[in-house]
Amino acid sequence: MRTLFSFHGGVHPATHKAESTRTPITRAAIPSKLVIPLWQHVGNRSVPIVQVGDHVLKGQKIGRPEGKLSSAVHASTSGTVSAIDMQLVAHHSGLPDLCVTLIPDGKDEWVTHAGVDIAHTAPAELRHLLRKAGVVGLGGAVFPSDLKTDAHHHQMRTLVINGAECEPYITCDDMLMRERALDILHGAELLRELLQAEEVLIGIEDNKPEAIAAMQLAVTQAGYRKMEVLSVPTVYPSGGAKQLIRILTGIEVAAGVRSTEKGVQCFNVATAYSAWRALAHGEPLLSRIITVTGNVSHAQNFEVLIGTPLNELVALAGSQPDTTRHIMGGPMMGVDLPSGTVSVTKATNCIIASSPKLFPPPAPALPCIRCVRCADVCPADLQPQDLYWFAKSNNFGKAQEFNLADCIECGACAYVCPSNIPLVQYYRYAKSEIHARSVEKLAADKARERHDYRQFRIEREKTEKAQRLAQKERDAAAAKASFDANLAATENAQQQTINEAIERAKAQAVGTHALNTEALTPEQLAKIAAVDARRAKLHELAANAGADDEPPKS
Amino acid sequence: MFSSPFITQPNSVSQIMLRVLLALIPGIALYVWYFGPAILVSITLASITALATEAAMLKLRKRPIKPFISDNTALLTAWLLALSIPPLAPWWLIVVGTAFAIAVSKHLYGGLGSNPFNPAMIGYAVLIISFPVHMTHWLTPHAMSGVELSFIEQLNYIFNGVLPNHLTLDAITMATALDTMKTQLHLGLSVTDIRDMPIYGHLAGKGSEIVAIGFAIGGLYLILTRIITWHLPVAYLAALFATAGIFHLVDPQHYVTPLFHWFSGAAMIGAFFILTDPVTSPTTVKGKFIFAIGAGVLTYLIRAFGGFPDGMAFATLLMNICVPLIDAYTQPKVFGKKGAGK
Numbered sequence: 059m060r061t062l063f064s065f066h067g068g069v070h071p072a073t074h075k076a077e078s079t080r081t082p083i084t085r086a087a088i089p090s091k092l093v094i095p096l097w098q099h100v101g102n103r104s105v106p107i108v109q110v111g112d113h114v115l116k117g118q119k120i121g122r123p124e125g126k127l128s129s130a131v132h133a134s135t136s137g138t139v140s141a142i143d144m145q146l147v148a149h150h151s152g153l154p155d156l157c158v159t160l161i162p163d164g165k166d167e168w169v170t171h172a173g174v175d176i177a178h179t180a181p182a183e184l185r186h187l188l189r190k191a192g193v194v195g196l197g198g199a200v201f202p203s204d205l206k207t208d209a210h211h212h213q214m215r216t217l218v219i220n221g222a223e224c225e226p227y228i229t230c231d232d233m234l235m236r237e238r239a240l241d242i243l244h245g246a247e248l249l250r251e252l253l254q255a256e257e258v259l260i261g262i263e264d265n266k267p268e269a270i271a272a273m274q275l276a277v278t279q280a281g282y283r284k285m286e287v288l289s290v291p292t293v294y295p296s297g298g299a300k301q302l303i304r305i306l307t308g309i310e311v312a313a314g315v316r317s318t319e320k321g322v323q324c325f326n327v328a329t330a331y332s333a334w335r336a337l338a339h340g341e342p343l344l345s346r347i348i349t350v351t352g353n354v355s356h357a358q359n360f361e362v363l364i365g366t367p368l369n370e371l372v373a374l375a376g377s378q379p380d381t382t383r384h385i386m387g388g389p390m391m392g393v394d395l396p397s398g399t400v401s402v403t404k405a406t407n408c409i410i411a412s413s414p415k416l417f418p419p420p421a422p423a424l425p426c427i428r429c430v431r432c433a434d435v436c437p438a439d440l441q442p443q444d445l446y447w448f449a450k451s452n453n454f455g456k457a458q459e460f461n462l463a464d465c466i467e468c469g470a471c472a473y474v475c476p477s478n479i480p481l482v483q484y485y486r487y488a489k490s491e492i493h494a495r496s497v498e499k500l501a502a503d504k505a506r507e508r509h510d511y512r513q514f515r516i517e518r519e520k521t522e523k524a525q526r527l528a529q530k531e532r533d534a535a536a537a538k539a540s541f542d543a544n545l546a547a548t549e550n551a552q553q554q555t556i557n558e559a560i561e562r563a564k565a566q567a568v569g570t571h572a573l574n575t576e577a578l579t580p581e582q583l584a585k586i587a588a589v590d591a592r593r594a595k596l597h598e599l600a601a602n603a604g605a606d607d608e609p610p611k612s
Numbered sequence: 613m614f615s616s617p618f619i620t621q622p623n624s625v626s627q628i629m630l631r632v633l634l635a636l637i638p639g640i641a642l643y644v645w646y647f648g649p650a651i652l653v654s655i656t657l658a659s660i661t662a663l664a665t666e667a668a669m670l671k672l673r674k675r676p677i678k679p680f681i682s683d684n685t686a687l688l689t690a691w692l693l694a695l696s697i698p699p700l701a702p703w704w705l706i707v708v709g710t711a712f713a714i715a716v717s718k719h720l721y722g723g724l725g726s727n728p729f730n731p732a733m734i735g736y737a738v739l740i741i742s743f744p745v746h747m748t749h750w751l752t753p754h755a756m757s758g759v760e761l762s763f764i765e766q767l768n769y770i771f772n773g774v775l776p777n778h779l780t781l782d783a784i785t786m787a788t789a790l791d792t793m794k795t796q797l798h799l800g801l802s803v804t805d806i807r808d809m810p811i812y813g814h815l816a817g818k819g820s821e822i823v824a825i826g827f828a829i830g831g832l833y834l835i836l837t838r839i840i841t842w843h844l845p846v847a848y849l850a851a852l853f854a855t856a857g858i859f860h861l862v863d864p865q866h867y868v869t870p871l872f873h874w875f876s877g878a879a880m881i882g883a884f885f886i887l888t889d890p891v892t893s894p895t896t897v898k899g900k901f902i903f904a905i906g907a908g909v910l911t912y913l914i915r916a917f918g919g920f921p922d923g924m925a926f927a928t929l930l931m932n933i934c935v936p937l938i939d940a941y942t943q944p945k946v947f948g949k950k951g952a953g954k
Binding site for chain 2: 065066069071072150226300304310311312313315385387389390391392393394412417420421422424425426427428429430433434437438439440441443444460461464469472473474475476477478480482483486
């Protein structure tokens with residue numbers, strides 16, 4: 059007998075599973091229209107590859123995966139595409155998304171399809187086929203299965219198949235295990251082969267004895283020797299992937315760690331079933347088992363085509379007039395759907411028709427009295443009362459420090475809170491704020507980087523400019539200096555020349571005193587004497603004739 | 613549109629506190645049996661004062677009155693305070709103490725969930741510091757007093773301060789078992805001599821020891837119904853026992869037995885009802901141990917060496933101060949991070 063482990067805390071809400079397990083799974087009729095969202099998985103929205111007016115066959119791909127993290131979407135039945143537009147979808151955001159609306163022709167005519175020889179097909183090819191078949195995690199996370207079957211070169215010890223189904227009201231996995239155990243096991247074996255895991259452990263809560271018996275019988279029939287069906291104690295949330303891995307293997311996978319790093323991977327039973335149908339029979343993921351329960355006259359499980367409008371489905375179970383809302387999933391983690399007209403998706407495991415009588419609105423919240431009932435039941439060993447305080451006071455740094463990221467939003471804390479505080483809402487708020495801030499921070503970091511570079515560039519240009527300018531100035535100064543020097547030199551030279559000339563002249567002058575007055579001939583001397591005598595006579599006459607103002611006539 | 617979870621366990625603060633009040637009833641019943649109905653008068657006075665003060669403070673703080681007044685926390689404070697002070701005290705004593713506890717130590721700190729100190733113990737501390745004499749007039753159990761006041765006579769003393777002609781206060785009141793022990797030890801008597809005095813029973817003080825058992829029974833009920841966890845009371849009583857035991861082993865003539873400490877004073881009511889106030893105690897398991905052990909050791913040290921006969925109230929208040937620090941340093945490792953050395 060294998061030793062099971064336990065996780066901290068957990069709660070025991072009333073299960074309400076008997077209501078919907080009285081009748082076998084019924085195939086829901088083809089609805090009047092199918093509204094198939096193109097974004098039903100984690101990752102990128104698939105891209106529509108059909109046009110309005112196109113006739114499509116059952117199983118025909120209508121949305122191709124976009125990018126690595128994405129999956130394909132198919133026409134759930136044959137019919138005509140009547141619209142490709144934004145519609146309200148079954149998602150907690152309550153926002154519309156791109157959907158393909160299909161009017162069924164009622165023929166349910168299949169596209170040509172066939173399975174592959176799994177044993178003789180390369181693992182990479184099998185993964186590709188899973189992606190093409192739109193197989194995603196059907197436990198609610200809708201993560202593309204092709205990516206989860208890649209162990210990333212880690213040595214895989216255990217493949218955990220999750221049939222715990224711990225949420226109250228939900229019985230789709232229970233019924234699937236009871237009725238289609240063999241296909242689940244074939245799928246599990248296929249996934250084990252892809253992961254190269256040593257063993258397969260199938261965990262089922264002990265409140266599902268029929269499912270456990272059916273699965274155990276099937277293991278014996280199929281003769282899978284590396285496979286074991288284990289009954290685990292009923293305690294919410296044992297069906298959380300991390301919790302079930304812990305129960306079955308004792309391994310704890312912290313937030314932000316891939317379970318494959320620890321040698322373990324986990325798939326839901328319905329995912330194993332769908333993977334088998336996709337590879338062995340070539341059937342893409344077109345339908346799933348959905349529990350319709352709550353405020354209905356006969357709760358039961360249906361095999362429902364993806365895209366079936368909610369109200370048409372609930373009508374099959376006998377909807378009641380006082381139903382006010384519909385919850386997708388269970389009462390602990392489910393989503394209050396924005397409208398009764400949204401259609402079911404790959405993530406829809408359960409629809410609970412709800413009335414104020416079934417789920418009365420919560421009593422007004424009182425302050426936290428630190429009674430730590432929340433911490434006592436937290437399966438992630440967190441201190442919810444502290445996280446609440448930090449979230450409430452927008453102290454997100456502290457919330458992260460206290461491991462808010464490890465919160466799986468199972469709702470156990472809010473379930474036991476005597477003060478009726480909607481704790482999970484506070485954590486979702488804090489998480490989304492932290493996410494928004496990290497996105498903002500990333501953008502801000504990028505912007506800062508750009509800004510810093512710009513500053514750097516401007517600075518660099520400035521420096522370069524300044525350098526150039528300085529160079530220029532230096533050049534100019536140098537030029538001026540040399541010009542001045544030249545000028546000075548020229549001037550000096552000129553002055554020199556002038557001076558020299560003057561000197562020369564002076565020197566010349568010394569030797570050349572009035573050459574024309576020297577060595578005069580006697581006649582010249584006589585002429586000069588005569589001129590001088592005439593001038594003297596004229597000066598004398600002029601001095602005497604001053605009274606009658608008459609110029610002397612000479 | 614509200615979000616998941618859509619179901620909740622049917623419990624509320626009001627129900628939890630009501631259970632705690634119910635768990636006090638065995639102790640109160642035994643109290644009445646041994647000491648007469650005066651305690652019911654103080655409980656009633658305290659309850660009326662608490663509710664009136666609570667309503668007035670809620671009104672002043674502009675908070676909705678109905679959800680808070682019906683949470684039963686003010687009543688619990690009132691009852692615990694009434695049980696901590698002598699029942700045959702003038703009426704205004706309990707009124708002043710309760711009003712202070714609710715108005716100052718609870719509402720001025722932010723009301724329900726935000727008070728760092730146990731309100732009942734703050735009320736007790738204020739009274740014992742302000743009116744020490746009134747706080748020593750404890751009733752003598754009828755089994756040994758010989759004289760007994762009728763209910764009317766008790767009421768007459770509480771409200772008018774008048775005793776019947778032939779009686780003095782000393783004839784009907786006495787110091788507590790702890791107080792007598794302390795005084796007589798100071799006077800040089802040995803533990804054995806003191807224990808022979810008529811006020812002592814098998815474990816501790818006559819009458820009061822049985823009342824303590826009543827509180828312990830109520831406490832066990834709280835643990836069994838998961839209103840409180842065992843950590844605080846067990847760690848507290850163990851620490852008190854161990855500390856008292858060490859001293860007793862070293863010198864039995866000067867230090868009384870650990871069992872005497874368990875069943876005297878406020879040890880039992882404190883262990884199960886006062887330390888376990890969720891608002892003022894640590895949230896982590898490790899923190900609870902540190903808190904309760906600290907309170908246990910401090911209770912003993914104050915009783916044996918301090919200036920007050922009992923140490924429960926001050927030990928609680930002193931440890932209340934440390935709670936944020938204790939919580940901060942005793943955070944448990946979360947899922948998936950236990951193996952990692954941090």
